[in-house]
Amino acid sequence: MTGPTDPDDNPALDMASDNAAPSRRGFLRDGAALIGGAMLAGGLKGEASAAGADNLPPNIPEWMKAPGDPMGSQPYGTPSPFENGVVKNISKNLKQYISASGRSPLGDLDGIITPNGLFYERHHGGVPSIDPEQHRLMLHGLVDRPLIFTMEDIRRFPQESRIHFIECSGNPAYTKPYGKTASDVAGLLSCAEWTGVSLKLVLQEAGLRPEAKWIVAEGADAAALTRSIPIEKCLDDAMLVYSQNGERLRPQQGYPLRLLLPGFEGNMNVKWLRRLKAVTEPVYSREETSKYTDLMPDGTAREFTFYMEAKSIITRPSGGQKLKQQGFHEITGLAWSGHGKIKRVDVSVDDGNSWQQARLQEPVLTRALTRFRLPWRWDGQPAVIQSRAIDETDYVQPTFAELLAARGENSFYHNNAVQPWRIDAQGQVTNANA
Amino acid sequence: MTGPTDPDDNPALDMASDNAAPSRRGFLRDGAALIGGAMLAGGLKGEASAAGADNLPPNIPEWMKAPGDPMGSQPYGTPSPFENGVVKNISKNLKQYISASGRSPLGDLDGIITPNGLFYERHHGGVPSIDPEQHRLMLHGLVDRPLIFTMEDIRRFPQESRIHFIECSGNPAYTKPYGKTASDVAGLLSCAEWTGVSLKLVLQEAGLRPEAKWIVAEGADAAALTRSIPIEKCLDDAMLVYSQNGERLRPQQGYPLRLLLPGFEGNMNVKWLRRLKAVTEPVYSREETSKYTDLMPDGTAREFTFYMEAKSIITRPSGGQKLKQQGFHEITGLAWSGHGKIKRVDVSVDDGNSWQQARLQEPVLTRALTRFRLPWRWDGQPAVIQSRAIDETDYVQPTFAELLAARGENSFYHNNAVQPWRIDAQGQVTNANA
Numbered sequence: 001m002t003g004p005t006d007p008d009d010n011p012a013l014d015m016a017s018d019n020a021a022p023s024r025r026g027f028l029r030d031g032a033a034l035i036g037g038a039m040l041a042g043g044l045k046g047e048a049s050a051a052g053a054d055n056l057p058p059n060i061p062e063w064m065k066a067p068g069d070p071m072g073s074q075p076y077g078t079p080s081p082f083e084n085g086v087v088k089n090i091s092k093n094l095k096q097y098i099s100a101s102g103r104s105p106l107g108d109l110d111g112i113i114t115p116n117g118l119f120y121e122r123h124h125g126g127v128p129s130i131d132p133e134q135h136r137l138m139l140h141g142l143v144d145r146p147l148i149f150t151m152e153d154i155r156r157f158p159q160e161s162r163i164h165f166i167e168c169s170g171n172p173a174y175t176k177p178y179g180k181t182a183s184d185v186a187g188l189l190s191c192a193e194w195t196g197v198s199l200k201l202v203l204q205e206a207g208l209r210p211e212a213k214w215i216v217a218e219g220a221d222a223a224a225l226t227r228s229i230p231i232e233k234c235l236d237d238a239m240l241v242y243s244q245n246g247e248r249l250r251p252q253q254g255y256p257l258r259l260l261l262p263g264f265e266g267n268m269n270v271k272w273l274r275r276l277k278a279v280t281e282p283v284y285s286r287e288e289t290s291k292y293t294d295l296m297p298d299g300t301a302r303e304f305t306f307y308m309e310a311k312s313i314i315t316r317p318s319g320g321q322k323l324k325q326q327g328f329h330e331i332t333g334l335a336w337s338g339h340g341k342i343k344r345v346d347v348s349v350d351d352g353n354s355w356q357q358a359r360l361q362e363p364v365l366t367r368a369l370t371r372f373r374l375p376w377r378w379d380g381q382p383a384v385i386q387s388r389a390i391d392e393t394d395y396v397q398p399t400f401a402e403l404l405a406a407r408g409e410n411s412f413y414h415n416n417a418v419q420p421w422r423i424d425a426q427g428q429v430t431n432a433n434a
Numbered sequence: 435m436t437g438p439t440d441p442d443d444n445p446a447l448d449m450a451s452d453n454a455a456p457s458r459r460g461f462l463r464d465g466a467a468l469i470g471g472a473m474l475a476g477g478l479k480g481e482a483s484a485a486g487a488d489n490l491p492p493n494i495p496e497w498m499k500a501p502g503d504p505m506g507s508q509p510y511g512t513p514s515p516f517e518n519g520v521v522k523n524i525s526k527n528l529k530q531y532i533s534a535s536g537r538s539p540l541g542d543l544d545g546i547i548t549p550n551g552l553f554y555e556r557h558h559g560g561v562p563s564i565d566p567e568q569h570r571l572m573l574h575g576l577v578d579r580p581l582i583f584t585m586e587d588i589r590r591f592p593q594e595s596r597i598h599f600i601e602c603s604g605n606p607a608y609t610k611p612y613g614k615t616a617s618d619v620a621g622l623l624s625c626a627e628w629t630g631v632s633l634k635l636v637l638q639e640a641g642l643r644p645e646a647k648w649i650v651a652e653g654a655d656a657a658a659l660t661r662s663i664p665i666e667k668c669l670d671d672a673m674l675v676y677s678q679n680g681e682r683l684r685p686q687q688g689y690p691l692r693l694l695l696p697g698f699e700g701n702m703n704v705k706w707l708r709r710l711k712a713v714t715e716p717v718y719s720r721e722e723t724s725k726y727t728d729l730m731p732d733g734t735a736r737e738f739t740f741y742m743e744a745k746s747i748i749t750r751p752s753g754g755q756k757l758k759q760q761g762f763h764e765i766t767g768l769a770w771s772g773h774g775k776i777k778r779v780d781v782s783v784d785d786g787n788s789w790q791q792a793r794l795q796e797p798v799l800t801r802a803l804t805r806f807r808l809p810w811r812w813d814g815q816p817a818v819i820q821s822r823a824i825d826e827t828d829y830v831q832p833t834f835a836e837l838l839a840a841r842g843e844n845s846f847y848h849n850n851a852v853q854p855w856r857i858d859a860q861g862q863v864t865n866a867n868a
Contacts (some may be wrong), residue, residue, distance in 0.1 A: 061708075072524045072536070077555075078551065084692075110595060119538050132516055175641030192547075222497075248520070250511050256514075324586075
């Protein structure tokens with residue numbers, strides 16, 4: 001394995017080499033067609049037999065010949081019917097009322113914002129339907145002034161808005177067979193702009209006592225999901241959030257109020273939040289004992305594994321997709337770290353023998369998804385592609401072999417291993433771990 | 435009118451002064467209750483008669499007593515039924531098939547991202563329903579290689595993702611009576627993360643000739659909306675976009691392909707894009723002659739007014755809302771500029787006599803909405819509040835009187851005047867211009 005090359009100064013990034021990724025500068029300088037598209041003069045004839053040719057100027061497609069849908073048919077808009085296959089990827093193996101999950105379709109998404117309709121969901125007792133007028137948050141325990149808040153009270157506090165990811169710590173569970181698509185293996189991951197109030201401010205309002213070392217958060221779902229949060233996090237960047245990508249939280253994301261703990265495992269971001277209790281010790285709830293802990297090789301339990309460590313995945317090309325032709329393809333994916341900003345993403349197109357540094361889309365935000373991209377020229381030969389993320393702490397995303405060596409065979413959560421995709425000679429992309 | 439004060443070092447920001455805005459540092463130091471919420475010990479009894487009290491611990495609300503909605507009932511999620519009043523604000527005065535608009539409900543939104551379901555829309559021939567397999571983009575005129583692109587071709591180009599606002603230049607039309615709400619007066623404005631390909635790259639692919647000075651863009655709607663774009667913009671930050679907040683464009687935003695010209699007036703961001711023609715002169719289409727031009731006092735037409743100049747609006751409190759109690763309220767709103775980043779937002783709470791500098795939510799992005807916030811203590815007396823934006827070019831958002839003096843009575847578009855809101859002694863907020 002060699003070190004990554006700089007994306008601009010890599011001699012391997014040469015258009016003359018079929019298997020190398022052309023640099024953007026390279027292909028612009030070259031002047032040759034990158035993608036193509038049919039040539040209008042020579043190509044139109046050939047194109048004429050293909051679908052869509054009748055829609056070229058000077059011809060008028062059917063949808064220009066009469067007025068389109070009127071305003072008001074969608075006061076709240078929905079996607080095009082042609083996109084009705086882009087939905088959450090819903091687990092068939094979990095009981096739908098007791099413990100269920102729906103994954104974001106990562107292979108179909110661009111950028112870093114997950115639209116609210118496709119945000120991943122995971123719940124343990126179904127999605128409660130809560131009237132925000134009836135909802136209350138109780139803040140008690142080791143505080144000078146125990147308080148009860150209506151949603152209107154919460155919304156009167158000074159606001160903050162921040163873009164953060166949330167990821168389930170079982171994304172994917174590493175002892176089970178791997179899935180087929182990017183959504184199967186990493187779709188319990190989404191990112192949104194959240195708006196709410198700093199938890200620190202609310203705790204100060206109640207007069208948090210110095211002996212309080214943990215905050216116990218309880219959700220108003222049928223599972224009464226409960227987690228203990230270390231006070232340091234509560235006084236750092238934790239928030240009580242009520243809006244997501246501008247509008248109020250969706251029911252599946254905790255409407256009307258959820259806890260947001262940027263970078264912490266998903267279930268700790270307690271949804272439908274009804275209670276915060278300041279205490280001296282964690283409560284060892286179900287979700288921090290029988291669930292969300294890992295049996296280590298020495299027989300101990302790895303518990304309170306709060307942080308989601310650095311991870312990345314190539315989303316295009318990814319499992320289930322197909323490269324329809326040789327030549328230029330951009331490799332793109334997502335990287336993230338619960339510990340802060342992504343510093344670098346390396347991509348290998350030769351089964352891990354060499355690595356190239358991908359470009360990161362600006363702005364790179366802390367504890368948010370970061371989109372990476374690398375130009376690549378596919379020569380039509382089988383290939384294995386993969387990415388590895390490095391965060392601002394210089395932590396490097398491990399291989400699955402490294403995770404196994406450290407945690408053994410009985411671990412379940414916090415699988416942040418490198419995900420390789422195999423491309424066969426027909427361009428079909430499959431999970432190289434399967 | 436005095437200059438703005440620094441948000442941290444303003445002696446007027448003193449909790450002792452009823453009418454002044456308390457600084458965040460100030461109220462934290464103070465230790466007194468900022469918002470309140472009912473006190474648990476003393477307050478619970480009073481609270482017990484109010485709605486919601488039965489839902490407080492140790493009581494269990496109804497929605498915790500049985501499993502909630504199962505997974506899979508919403509493969510593509512929708513908002514809570516309790517939010518069904520938060521929809522686009524649809525103009526009653528425009529013919530629904532010919533020329534219609536739906537405004538984002540700015541007073542109900544937080545942060546800077548507009549969710550796709552509430553993104554504003556404006557169209558001149560209805561919303562076409564386009565099969566992306568059938569859609570083609572033709573690029574011709576002064577290029578060496580005229581090209582025809584399928585959507586698959588377009589998606590093979592290297593991607594970029596950027597967060598930008600789009601605003602209609604008739605937001606609001608300034609000769610008409612003003613509306614009642616923030617949505618009425620500024621709701622033809624939204625902001626999203628867009629993904630697509632650099633227009634410069636596509637033009638280079640076709641071999642753009644040096645004599646090309648304009649690109650004519652044509653939409654595939656029944657209005658065949660057509661605009662001429664100066665080549666400088668096309669070679670700067672213009673994009674062909676197909677995704678919006680992660681998923682494919684909504685039909686109302688140009689599915690499957692639109693032009694994005696960051697900071698240019700909305701209609702130039704041609705939706706349902708089917709043709710780009712490189713030419714030497716603008717075409718003087720309907721949308722750049724009889725529409726989207728302004729009659730000046732000297733009888734000339736102000737035409738090709740591309741840039742949306744710096745503007746801001748307070749969205750909370752704003753028209754139609756009500757302050758239910760004296761004391762702390764955060765003033766928050768949006769600022770934006772077609773010329774780049776917002777540098778500063780000033781807020782006045784005394785009818786323009788004095789101004790205080792608001793905090794800007796980071797990251798402040800170029801040609802994107804910027805959320806501003808100012809803490810305020812309302813003393814229960816009538817007040818007029820307003821904001822003014824200053825962008826990185828040091829342009830200052832004008833008053834309506836200044837706009838009138840410069841452009842006269844016959845102007846219609848590009849009203850970026852300061853928007854004042856009146857708060858009466860009962861806390862009711864109305865448009866101070868009405």
